[in-house]
Amino acid sequence: MMPVGSSVPHDSAVRHVSGAALYIDDLPEPRDLLHAYIRLSEHAHARVTRLDTTAVAAMPGVAAVMSAGDVPGVNDVGPAFPGDPIFADGLVEYHGQSLFAVAADSIALARQAAMAAVVEYEPLPAILTIDDALAAAFYVLPSQTMERGDAAAALAGAPHRLSGRVDVGGQEHFYLEGQVAMAIPTEGGEMLVHSSTQHPTEVQHLVARSLKLPDHAVICETRRMGGGFGGKESQASLIAVVAALLAQRTGRPVKLRLDRDDDMVLTGKRHDFRIDYDVGFGDDGLIHGIDFMFAGRCGMSPDLSGAINDRAMFHADNCYFLENARIVSHRCKTHTVSNTAFRGFGGPQGMMAIEYAIDEIARYLGVDPLAVRKRNFYGTTDRNVTPYRMTVEDNIVHELVDTLARTSDYAGRRADVAAFNAANRWVKRGLALTPLKFGISFTLTHMNQAGALVHVYTDGSVRLNHGGTEMGQGLYIKVAQVVAAEFGIAVDRVKITATTTDKVPNTSPTAASSGADLNGMAARAAARTIRERMASVLGVAPEDAVFADGRVTGGGKDMTFAELARAAHRARVSLSSTGYYSTPKLIYDAATLTGRPFFYFAYGAAVAEVEVDTLTGEYRTRRVDILHDCGASLNPAIDIGQIEGGFVQGMGWLTSEELWWDSAGRLRTHAPSTYKIPTSRDVPADFRVALFDGGPNREDTIYRSKAVGEPPLMLGIAVFHALKDAVAATGDGTTPRFDSPATPERVLMAIEAQRRKAGV
């Protein structure tokens, strides 16, 4: 089996199914381990007039209590900007904010003790909604505007014009493993932190900064996460830092694991958005001009909201050429939890905006939305410049959508749905095809770099380390496949090791779908360095040594990989190397929001068919067809897994997953009993997923593959639009404003509005 391009199982699959894969809470507990608990604020916005922890410290089993004044270094874990206090310092800005932490002999004792504190507040007026924040111009970061052409003039001159608003809900990550860290003090005042994080380097740096240690005195290690989805990019830091602070204070190891409710209340989620659109178009549905206002709810601090809202703007075009576009983005501050990275990172909200506007155009014109979509697709040689001035050089959306429309029998099923709806009064079906184009690269250009460390041992086995983290996405096995392919050995000869900041330093987060692209290239660079040295031992030029099937041949010699490794060692040639990669071609000006922020684009499309009970608003997804572009896939099984999982997560975001805050700013959906992610029954029995055979990535990525982590989430938008289509079928073919998530309640209320409009 060729290591690259084959469906090698996840490296931990056997351990997953036998319970032998260790997550941080499963690690053998060190002697004298303490358990930490964070006490959360009970107001959305208030001055803390009294915080008396005397009684806490006096409780049995308590080893330490720490609040804002006890932090030796900086009391802030903001990843890009300050604003995320470790412990509130006299002011709380969301319900559930960290006030102080306790370390005790057990989690039960720590929790009990924490509740013994006296906390008094002076409540302040709270801004809880996007509308309130907009009205007060209350922002965490300055507003941004992206413009191309003259949107105002195009709108004024367009034959047709529609404007409206749609609200897009947020989303809880619901990684199955909650946030957790274990900090272990080591000799010389150093700190080893096991953290369930997508960003070990940032955890290392923030632990060092808060403990007032140099970076070199802190190691952060991450073997695996039980899911991340962006929720452990910046949000893991607070947990790790609090554990480390208490460990430093007590000189004992400290574990901090949030229970599900505290996790959901304390940590950030996907930004909900208000989207206002004003679009002008011709009789054929071609968009002449468009004006978007995006208002993203950032919560109480900037966190990563700048880049997230930027990415929403970068995806307001999706697959469509917007010759005259103006996109204004407000980064709203509210007294709610600070929203954060979540698979897609603002892109999904931007895509929802344009897809919604296009659907409205089609319904206004009375034509199939797919026709309007296709009418507006980017061209391949012209009409191919984005609102941020990047030329789309790799457009494959035409072939991809045409193929999917054919394989899914879109046209035939459109007729079937119409016939069904004509014959059924109370049950209606809906059908939609939505495409996606997603920009691959961190828009913060300097983050597009990675490092790796590869050792070859004299028995020919290989030990691999790199800066990427494993959260289930299969990054570790993909990079191991790359290294195995470079050395021409079997994948199981490559030992995968935990990500740790003392092996590969100064890494970027495993985010932006970049894990395999960046770390695969870095690991390949390391392997190639070693390979070149091994070729020299063979006495041939690097290109004349063939590494294949566990053997190396060249210069008339033929030996096993292990034999050559031994020979290299005897010849005093190093068998260890680092590898480094930085993404080429990126030129981007953050001040003007123009340039080439992305190395390339990933594409995909989905067709969804739903059936709605128009008396209750309940619905089922009958069938979904997906065609997705992974370039030359490194591992088709892993990529299919990302596509299916991403689609279902996106479907959940837009259907059953509803975050609900009460009027006091308390999140009331903070556990799976109230927050409903899809279950197996929600996945259509007829679910057809295929990789698009669109050829290798035209850019020189790792084995010409394409990133796959985030893009498939946006395939779920098809389900939302199929529901909108079914709602339209209950009336005159249009719909009232239809916000997401499209819960049965929203579906029914939209249908009832249609009925009232039609007078039935």
Add this chain to the structure above:
Amino acid sequence: MREAISFLLDDRAVTVSGLSPTTTVLDYLRTVLKLTGTKEGCAEGDCGACTVMLGEPDATGWRYKAVNACILFVPALDGKRLLTVEHLRGRDGGAHPVQRAMVDRHASQCGFCTPGFVMSLTVLHESGTRPSRAEIDEALAGNLCRCTGYRPIVDAAVDAMAVERAVAGAEAPAVVGSLAYRADEAVYLAPRSVAELDEAVGHNPGAVLVAGGTDLGLVVTKQHRALPALIALEGVAEIAGVAETDDTIAIGAAATYETALPILERHYPSLGAMMRRIGSRQIRNRGTVGGNIANASPIGDMPPALLALDASLVLRGGGRERVVKLDAFFTGYRQTVLGPGEFILRIDVPRPTPDVRLHCYKVAKRFDQDISAVCGAFRLVLDGGIVRSIRIGFGGMAATPARARLTEAALLGEAWTEATVRRAMDALDADFSPLSDMRASAGYRRTVARNLLLKLFVEVGP
């Protein structure tokens, strides 16, 4: 009377004493036994990461159930066999067929939910059936996966079911008599007969009855409250089953949903279909119909149907019994007519006559394992196009599960037409003033409740 808990961990006899009786099986596994394959995802029985396999001895060996370890108290293991993901193996000593299929189908990604899925599927595998997709979905309704999108897990289930059963037998521990377990200033009593139950209740007036504990577990895991005295009903054989007479289905207070489901479904298919959506398989394996009623939650799913069916409760206290109609049982939000020391012994449900139709509707954000926004049940008898009898029960519309009496009155004796039904829909507005909360707005509750009447009309036909 025994004072220590005895159970089999896989095939090893284990005795427990000195451990707080409200220690959950999950905590016990992870912190005492150091078996960390079983995970905590939510500590409320909603995600299934903690799913373990519980064997109960029967005449043929062991009857296995998937249960949520996170909300199961350790004393509930008494006399049973506990298997976790660490205990599974195939007939050849290697991986169990379910484990193999999960690997072959690429059915794990982050792997955190995986042990729970493996255990749910292993229990299904032990049933020796070839389940349909719907049956697999039903078995997995209590297991959440956030990575895979479920398709490969379902495929693995199908593959594994083609392989013969693999869980080895084990000799049941000789556990006889009731359990009186005391530790950490708390007591857990597990009587074996109604007489012992009377005595236990009599001697422990403040004790809380455990009728499954799928809600009670959350008092410990979510509210972090102590429960100093518990009396478990599950061992009381007289009330653990369902008995049928010519006109009545008598559901013992300790009968689980899964025990009651096939019998109720046989008589009332719509009720059975609704019950398959209550909680999850793990929850229904422990939760009881009696507990759902005694809990007096306004959003319990059994009361609306039982109100529509005019069920009666047999209450027992101080050795005396009385019969209360269910529609006189709830007195306010989480309040009932139960006096001190009084408990539900049995629920009597009338069997249907051929002219009775029962239609149950559970409306929620998600099809499986979701608490209802509104639950409505309609018992209808038509005679020559006239509504001869109508009883309507609703949950989620008021502080208690309640009948829609004005709506019933608007229908009774009227011609069964859409016009009649639309008048009844207006009457429903006068019956209830629902609240808005995280599950639904008052407006949706009102609208959907009205529409359920129309849905009934559409389904029954003119």
